Structure formats: structure tokens, C-alpha cells
Amino acid sequence: MSGVDDEPDEAREPGRRAGRSLFRVRAAVGLVTVVALLSVITGIVNIGSPATGGPLSAYVPGSVERAFGFTGALTGFVLLATSAGLRRGVRAAWSLAVVLLPVTALQGLVGSTAIAVAGRTLPVAAPLVALSVLSLLGLLLNYRAFDRAFDVSTSQLAALSAIVGSLVYGTVGTFALRESFEGVDSLTDALYFALVTASTVGYGDVTPATETARLFALSALVIGTASFAVALGTLLTPAIEARLAEALGTMSDSQLELLDDHVIVVGFSDMTEPIIEELGDVPFVVITRDEEKARRLRDRDAEVIVADPSDEEPLRRVGIGRARALVAATDDDAQDALAVLTARELNPGLNIVAAVTERQNERKLKRAGADTVLSPAVIGGHLLVQSALGEAGMEEFAAHILAAPDEEALAPDHPDEAAASDGGESDAADRGGPESADERGD
Missing domain, CATH: 1.20.120 (Four Helix Bundle (Hemerythrin (Met), subunit A))
Structure with a gap:
């Protein structure tokens, strides 16, 4: 009786620790x-x-x-x-x-x-x-x-650099020409004049006294105001895009520019949920044509865009050239084949993994360019049947597969060895050897 009473407290302990x-x-x-x-x-x-x-x-x-x-x-x-x-x-x-x-x-x-x-x-x-x-x-x-990265795009870095550069230009130039300015005696005065000029406030307490100083002041005014104007638009636009993207359930271009060494998940199916859970901390983006499913993914803080995954444009937008792997796991093998074919053309060195629905389409996906083709239904059915027929160790074997490091599975440390291994298994399956799925099923 006491054990029953203790179980709820033990079950609630992780939640209590998280709350504290x-x-x-x-x-x-x-x-x-x-x-x-x-x-x-x-x-x-x-x-x-x-x-x-x-x-x-x-x-x-x-x-x-x-x-x-x-x-x-x-x-x-x-x-x-x-x-x-x-x-x-x-x-x-x-x-x-x-x-x-x-x-x-x-x-x-x-x-x-x-x-x-x-x-x-x-x-x-x-x-x-x-x-x-x-x-x-x-x-x-x-x-x-506090483990969330502060993402800054290339355009935002350029805008900040332009602001700093314009201030440095105005400050150094004003201090170098301080003899030609009235009211500039120190580096602080020069910085003050650069800020006042760039902001177009113009208090009038510091003024150029020579033609050279006036020409420099004009150049500082143009460079400073242009830099601040461009920076304002560059820094505010991503925030507006992010709000719109959140409302529409898709990603903004600024967010897509930040993707690097990520995994592209093509389509949304019953396998998408476990794929996302297994990826864990690995950065990923999902491409789906279903807007409602995209909103559901967005509610879970998943990166997603609404587009046809077999088109080149969305694959380019999600940075396929910078991606570490692509996972094609829709319920339509033909759609997967088109997506794999397009992805292979855009990035010949990309590691592509596909999940096949119909077993007879496995070789077609291989020919389309997939490095690894798996059939979750065949694998699951094989394990269930072997376990039902009394074969021991099936549950441990499944647990061993699930415990394998995700990152090694998606991006092997030795691509050549992985390719050789895949090739060996494929050849064994073709010739009906001991590694073939048919013989394992028997």
C-alpha cells in the first residue's frame, strides 16, 4: 500500500524539480x-x-x-x-x-x-x-x-558594421581637421559632432570654419544618415517578417539565411513526429505543402516552410547547399523520389535518407539518388513477426537501434566506409544473400 502511495510522488518529482x-x-x-x-x-x-x-x-x-x-x-x-x-x-x-x-x-x-x-x-x-x-x-x-543562440544574419552584421564605420569615419575625420572646426578640442568633441551630424540633429555648437571642413561635414552627413537609414530598415524588417511568419506558420527569409549544417525534412506524415523527436538539438527545417500541418509544427517551435518539396526554389531557400542531410519521409513514394532527385541535382554531396512506403519502390528511390532507403513498415513487421514466433531479443534489438547516436546515423564520420557498407548491403540484397531482407524474414 505504501508503494502505491509513493509512486505518484516519484512521478511528480521531475516536474517539481523543473518548476523549482x-x-x-x-x-x-x-x-x-x-x-x-x-x-x-x-x-x-x-x-x-x-x-x-x-x-x-x-x-x-x-x-x-x-x-x-x-x-x-x-x-x-x-x-x-x-x-x-x-x-x-x-x-x-x-x-x-x-x-x-x-x-x-x-x-x-x-x-x-x-x-x-x-x-x-x-x-x-x-x-x-x-x-x-x-x-x-x-x-x-x-x-x-540560457542556451539559445543569438542569430544574426549577414545583412544585419553588415548594417551594424556600416553604423560603426560611419561613426569612426566622422569621429576620426573631425578630430584630424579639428583646427578647421569651431568647438572641437578633443576626441570626445569629435565623436559628439559625428553623432549629431549622423542623426541630423544639428545643435550648431560645433561648426566647420573652412571649405575643407564643410566638404568633410557634408560627406559625413551623407554617409551617416544613409548608414542609419539602411540599418534601421535592415534591423526592423526581420522583426516584422518574423511576426508575419509566425502568423502564417512559415519561416522568414532572414531566418532561412541563418540555417547551416542542418537537416531538411521533406513532407509531413506519421513519421515526421518521431523524426523531429529523434533529431533533438540538431537544427532542422520541414518543407510541407499543408498549411494546417505547418501551423501545428510552428506551434511546437519547429522551423517550417509551406512549399512543394520537389521544387528547386524551396530547397534553395532552406539552404540545401549548407545542409548536412535530407530526410524524405512522406506517404507518397513518387513525391519522395522527385524530392530526392531534385535534392541530388542541387547538392551532389548531400547525405539523403528516404523512407519507402511500398517495398518495390526501394530501388527506384536508390536510382533517384538516395544514399539510404529504409522501409519502416517492413522493419517493424519483421520484428513483430520474429517476436511473435518466439525469437528472443527482438525488443533488445529494437532498443539498441533506437539508442544509436542520431548524428552518426545522419552524418557518418567516415562517409567512404558508410557508402561501402551501404553498397555491400545493397549487393547482398540484390543477389539474395544472407543479408537480404527476404532471407531475414524467413
């Missing part, structure tokens, strides 16, 4: 958000309120201490943006937060220990430092929860 882990992660992310808000509030108030020096203020220059007023607010805003990435489990956001949290603690030690608000002195250094340390410890202890 989720709570710890959310608590760590919440602490980061609190630190960000406290840093922003402290920085904004410090800019216009009298403040007392921090514990380390005696060891740093006064200009550095004053700078912590607005840098605290800047750090807080960056941490707020980082916390959004932490909620999604992005590893890059975790890394950035681990770097910024010690900075916020240092700002609390170097900046003001208290701020005057409405005639009252409120301590700010101690809470900021303490919460920063706690947040850092929480993130370090739960680092395994």
Missing part, C-alpha cells in the same frame, strides 16, 4: 530587471541632485565620478534591454548581463552613496551593489538555462 529550476531562473531575471531600474533611477537623479561620494570616490578623478551620473542611467537602459533577451534564454544576453552587473556595482561604489530627494537623504549605493552581486550570482548559478 524555472522559479530560480525567473528570480534571477527579475533581479536583473530590478538592478536595471535602480541604475536608471539613480543615474537620472544623480544628474540633477547633489550627491555624496562613494567609498571609492577618493581614489578616482572627479571627472570620472561625475561621469557615473549619466553612465549609470545608460548602463541601466542597456540592462533593461538585456533582461528581455534573458527572458528568452539567449546566451548572448546572459554574457552581456554578466559583464554589466559588475559595472553597476562599481558605479554604486564610485558614484554617490546617497541622493537628496525632497529634503531627505536616501541611500542608493548599498541596494545597488547588493542587488548587482545577487543578480550576478543568480545568473552564474543558472547559466545552463
